[in-house]
Amino acid sequence: MKIKDKINLRQASVPIMFIIICAVCIPLSGLSPKMLINEIITRMGRNSFLILSLLIPIMAGMGLNFGMTLGAMAAEIALILVCDWQIVSVPGMILAAIISVPISVLLGVFCGKILNRAKGREMITSYIMAFFVNGIYQLIVLFLMGKVIPIKHSSIKLPRGYGIRNTVSLLSMRQKLDNMLAVNIAGVKIPVLTFILIAIMCFIIIWFRRTKLGQDMRAVGQDMEVARDAGINVERTRIISIVISTVLAGLGMIIYLQNMGNIATYTAHSQIGMFCIAALLVGGASVDKASIGNVFLGVVLFHTMFIVAPRAGAYITGDSMIGEYFRVFVSYAVITVALIMYETNKRKAKSAASMRLKEAQESEEMGESSQADA
Amino acid sequence: MTMKERITASFKEFGLPRLIITGFLVLLLIIAPFVGSDLPTQISNIINRFSWNGILVLAMVPMVHSGCGLNFGLPLGIISGLLGATLSIELGFTGGLSFLMAIIIATPFALVFGALYGWLLKKIKGGEMMIATYVGFSSVSLMCMMWLVLPYHSPNMVWGLAGKGLRTTISLEGYFDQALAGIAQINIGNISIPTGTLLFFALLAFAIWAFLHTRTGTAMTAVGSNPKFAKAAGINVDWIRMLSVIMSTWLAAIGILVYEQGFGFIQLYMAPFYMALPAVSAILIGGASVNKASIMNVIVGTILFQGIVTMTPTVMNNIIHMDMSEVIRIIASMGMILFALTRKTEASR
């Protein structure tokens, strides 16, 4: 029991640290509570869905899916096309979602197959995978779009006649989802429909855990060999988990971009994986265990830090850049610490066995000597 | 084994991605004169870029040898080098002396950072590569704050207006710009060969080669090849791995200084962020795997990688009038790393 408490404390340590950072920075930032809450609510709507996409690969024992960027890229391609076809507002978003899914599935299968060949180092491989597919994405968007893939409107095309501009405006879709059914409470805008979508997603994930496939994934995640011996198709199950994650990341990216109102064509996806993973870990998740609660706690804490750190930094040092760099540093540091904790915990379990053996022998000797005394 | 089998076997060993990349470069070299790009200039470019990057790629070797995998934590060493360079200028050294001082100042930083990094890697055997990546990222972003805060005063380095905080790019004019390249430089027509830098690379490469032939170097290779064997032979595996990490970190520090003297500028802040990836893919293209690397791999890999980097923009531009070099570089280098990661390296254990 004691050991269990210790582990819980360790897992809680990251959220607690963030609560302290936020508690210190919020007053220093000089933001009014209303502004702060508004910002946090906006960012919850924007990011939660993306972070939810990380849960399933963790369940399947494949660690943090740095390859979620693949889904983000699929969504961007879909949105660029929809934008060019001038299908606006929510129908445009739905169409973009429909287009993104097959691309995500394709990329997910590819990624899953590669990861199956790199068992034990899924994370570094999915991380490199994101870079690799980014190269292909650039090839498509920068060279093929306008040449091979028809793009009509010059507003999104580069002046040279092919390739997409650095930013594509999504004005026609901007916050259309968020504004539907939006409620305004004391000056705080709540994007109800977005939250409903997120809630539905949460229920789907909870339901998914209770399905046969969910059970198989948990089994594969804990011990691939045992799962294989029991007749579960391990490779296929792992690929499915990555496909689901990629598709969800794609849908999440559409929600994210409609909130932003424009696509930074070549950079929007590059950091998304890192920030989502950092947020999830801040919420108390680890490489092999994450829950929906971790997602929301993480979104709130991480983004509060994100909002207040630059201002607080500027207040303390007089230089706004310090805060900017601080939050980047914290994002990376959180991931680093989580990875280190995961690896060290794996090794700790091993050394416990020899301690027990030593104790057993000592108690046996004690027994022998007391018998001799008697 | 028939001749044909042997050829297919050696092709397999070489690997398809590597074959494509080599073939691509050869193709570029053949096409180059026909599309009107100047071959001598190209070759001169390749040699120069080789001389800048060679040591950064060399920094991979010790850690690969000791079984720590590819050193994605290269930025840590680069930071040591940057500290050396900026402190050397801050302390008022100029010219060639500033280069020497930069190396001397960078060394203790590299040793300390390397030792800390090695200590960390000791605790996380098996997960080195991912953690190394993030240790690199964390340290780069931590240093971003430090560059702003540390009390640098040299007017050549700090922001003119504020009078504090280092600039993102610092010119080395008057300091160690071309400090090595200028030594015995050979200029024939369009070709310019940075003899000094090449000799310096050769010196370090020879030192590493020699080290791997000593008792301790032999132990390092054995640790990488089979740590259990090494442990049973009385080797202090943790210490050898630590040593390899320190060596890699130090080489990265020297590597960035050599890079800067060729490039002519110090790049701070986020610049070291993605510097590990080109070095990693270069050594892999050269024929290394996650747990085997030689000096030859370094030389071949750097030439191939830099060849593609320099040749593609001009040649491709001339053929299809599109600058696809960046995209090709990303796909080729990342594809190479992916290939290396998916190979079963433990197969023979």
Place this chain on the structure above:
Amino acid sequence: METNGAPLLKMQGIKKDFFGNQVLADINLELKAGEVLGLCGENGAGKSTLMKILFGATDIAETGGYEGDIYLDGQKVSFSTPFEAIEAGIGMVHQEFSLIPGFDATENILLNREPEKYNFISEIFGDRLNTLDRGAMDERAREAVDKMGVAIDRHMMINTMPVGHKQFTEIARELSKEQLRLLILDEPTAVLTEREAVALLDSIKSMSERGISVIFITHRLQEILTVCDTVAVMRDGVLVECVPSSETSITQITKRMVGREMNASTSQREIRNTEDSKTVLKIEKLWVDMPGETVRNVSLDVKEGEILGIGGLAGQGKLGIPNGIMGLYEAGGRVEFDGKEIPLNSPRVCLDSSFAFVSEDRRGVGLLLDESLEWNVAFPAMQIQNKFLKKYLGGLINWRDEKAIREVTEKYIDELQIKCTSSKQNAKELSGGNQQKVCLAKAFALEPRLLFVSEPTRGIDVGAKALVLEALRRFNRESGVTVVMVSSELEELRQICDRIAIVSGGRISGILPADSTTEDFGTLMLMGVI
């Protein structure tokens, strides 16, 4: 015991060889419904290979299949995967647990056979999106546990369970399969406490009453006599005896298990009496945490110049002794060499005190597979004793002396008749026997005073075996090196050792001169088996 009707299982003329190495020769076995068969034999007698064939293990097919026929209910069957065997009603509980640590017993019992509920989503996306029917799962797990007759907590997580309960969870999983008619239990009592073992035996009896046949593999002979209807004894791939348990006894089984006729080399050679020699290595209260080979409280004296054998069944801890002393696994206790204490958990100090160790894990620990023979032979001597080095700058640089390395490697290639293309060949390209010789050469090159050799003949052919043993004997005689040899093959120990210590249950159960009778050794082996 039912005796009417056709036998449930009939194995006829089963033969199996691994690359020309005969491991099973003409096995004939019959089993009736509800019959309990006790299968015993030394390690390597062929028990597990026979069971693998029956259970359709994939490595059997991969190594060329088997000869002979298996009939189930009079139908000829041949399984190429375990799944086919399970389908036909055969269940097997292996020695290693096959359980998901973070699942509870119920989830594990029904792993991949969970009762499911259909829903509209699964209509579209397929059966894998059916939800699990937790109620039915619980019900079926309860039935299985009831059938077993041993109460375990069905909602307990596997990773918090005592080992015994894990074992019962596995058995319950097999029992939950409705088609189950034959259950193979591979040393199930090895991890159980005494009370649990008794419960298991009761459970086996009740299974037999329900008409399920059981093949029960164990080293605890008393259990076999208690619960089995028939006892089958295997030795060297031959079924030497198959009798009703009422017609045999522990002594007779033991004799059959180990009882080979003394061969000429054993009976004719001299056994040196080392009682009066000086004690060179003194081991006191040694414990070693080597997974699967745990050593508990071992005290042992090794005499100067002798060859001491350490024997015993697999998993009893004999391998843990040299591995623990050499610092490869966590160990405690006290070891003295030549009156000087040797600290444990430090391979370097052991090697500095001129010990050498040839590991049983040839490919894992013994060799640098991806390096040349030269490296393999010279490496420890170079690292420990600064041999094969050229010194420059007053010893500052220790340069590898390639010439000296080649010379020493070639010397051992000649001496031990290692078959290779050159001393530069990579170790992984050699055959098992030659790899073993390289391991010996590596140890010899250290010129040790005390040599530990662990399973030196495991997995190598007969010719190489003789050469390896001869090399060890010569090394002992000519250089006066004390040798401690660990082997599961008693015969081989008796061929070259002076004294043989038998390890059982992690402890030394006795030390006998090498010319003692096989029965005596057999009794010691089975004495404290866990």
